[in-house]
Amino acid sequence: MRLGETDVSFQLNLNTETVDHCYPAEPLCLAPADSVAEALRRMKENNRGSVLVCKDQIVIGVFTERDALKMMADGASFDAPLERFMTPDPVVLRACDLVGKAIAMMAQGGYRRLPIVDDRGRPTGIITLEGIMHYLAEHFPAAIYNLPPEPHHSMQEREGA
Amino acid sequence: MILCPYCGSENIKGEDECADCGQPLDDSHLTPPTSDVERSLLSDRIGLLVPKRPITVAPTTPVGDVLRLLVERRIGCVVVVEGSRPVGIFSERDALRKINTQVAELAARPVSEFMTPNPQTLVADAKIAFAVQRMDLGGYRHLPIVGERGELVGIISARDILRHLTDEMARG
Numbered sequence: 001m002r003l004g005e006t007d008v009s010f011q012l013n014l015n016t017e018t019v020d021h022c023y024p025a026e027p028l029c030l031a032p033a034d035s036v037a038e039a040l041r042r043m044k045e046n047n048r049g050s051v052l053v054c055k056d057q058i059v060i061g062v063f064t065e066r067d068a069l070k071m072m073a074d075g076a077s078f079d080a081p082l083e084r085f086m087t088p089d090p091v092v093l094r095a096c097d098l099v100g101k102a103i104a105m106m107a108q109g110g111y112r113r114l115p116i117v118d119d120r121g122r123p124t125g126i127i128t129l130e131g132i133m134h135y136l137a138e139h140f141p142a143a144i145y146n147l148p149p150e151p152h153h154s155m156q157e158r159e160g161a
Numbered sequence: 162m163i164l165c166p167y168c169g170s171e172n173i174k175g176e177d178e179c180a181d182c183g184q185p186l187d188d189s190h191l192t193p194p195t196s197d198v199e200r201s202l203l204s205d206r207i208g209l210l211v212p213k214r215p216i217t218v219a220p221t222t223p224v225g226d227v228l229r230l231l232v233e234r235r236i237g238c239v240v241v242v243e244g245s246r247p248v249g250i251f252s253e254r255d256a257l258r259k260i261n262t263q264v265a266e267l268a269a270r271p272v273s274e275f276m277t278p279n280p281q282t283l284v285a286d287a288k289i290a291f292a293v294q295r296m297d298l299g300g301y302r303h304l305p306i307v308g309e310r311g312e313l314v315g316i317i318s319a320r321d322i323l324r325h326l327t328d329e330m331a332r333g
């Protein structure tokens with residue numbers, strides 16, 4: 001809970017709050033000609049599950065850990081350019097979209113992350129499944145927070161299991 | 162015996178806090194939920210999500226085989242079991258972090274070297290809110306569900322929870 005907020009902030013406002021409340025991650029952008037190996041290195045380094053593939057600052061594709069997994073399983077060469085293995089024209093959100101919409105898209109479409117773009121298609125952030133879960137956990141009534149102390153994880157440090 | 166209202170663990174009668182999760186055993190002080198979505202998170206139990214049967218592997222399974230299994234079965238993780246007891250989870254995030262581009266060198270090594278060991282587990286009686294909190298604290302996308310003797314009985318994903326929420330939103 002941020003300072004100055006009242007009890008009202010504990011209510012879940014899935015149909016009034018916008019996705020920028022769901023702790024969007026900074027976009028991690030690579031060029032279409034960059035290699036898959038470079039993407040894997042950057043994802044590991046930054047502990048991220050995806051990179052956005054951008055051309056002239058506009059999102060043209062996304063390369064995710066799922067795409068990486070398929071290549072690992074197939075023994076594919078990681079020297080290939082990202083544009084050959086990315087998912088083109090990914091589904092995106094706008095900053096003004098509601099949390100409920102992002103949740104429905106993730107639940108039904110199976111997306112684990114949704115880039116947020118501005119009106120010119122430039123990425124401003126990424127909504128992740130982890131960010132949504134954090135939003136939900138933060139918005140429960142205060143009294144449920146009596147969990148035993150555990151090390152606080154920042155969004156960037158988390159490990160996905 | 163008294164069941165913890167949060168995690169479903171059994172506690173000795175008369176205790177104030179759950180020995181397992183530290184939550185107060187009396188939850189009557191909680192702020193009443195203000196919407197159907199909140200109500201469902203705070204009262205519904207994991208069992209309602211109908212936990213799927215997890216795909217399991219032995220700790221000695223070569224990690225290369227596990228990578229193929231994840232792709233073929235279209236799943237995000239496998240549970241590593243010894244007998245019926247979950248001892249680890251290997252997810253696509255583990256693949257990215259620990260295998261990465263070194264798949265050719267590492268494929269024959271056992272999955273136990275790369276799994277996230279000692280996974281957090283829940284019983285089917287635990288509240289969905291508790292699962293959300295566990296996932297958020299640990300950064301997990303999956304939680305194995307265990308029975309009374311710690312045996313693996315199912316698995317739930319963050320997506321299962323979001324699907325449940327979507328249903329509740331549609332209903333409300």
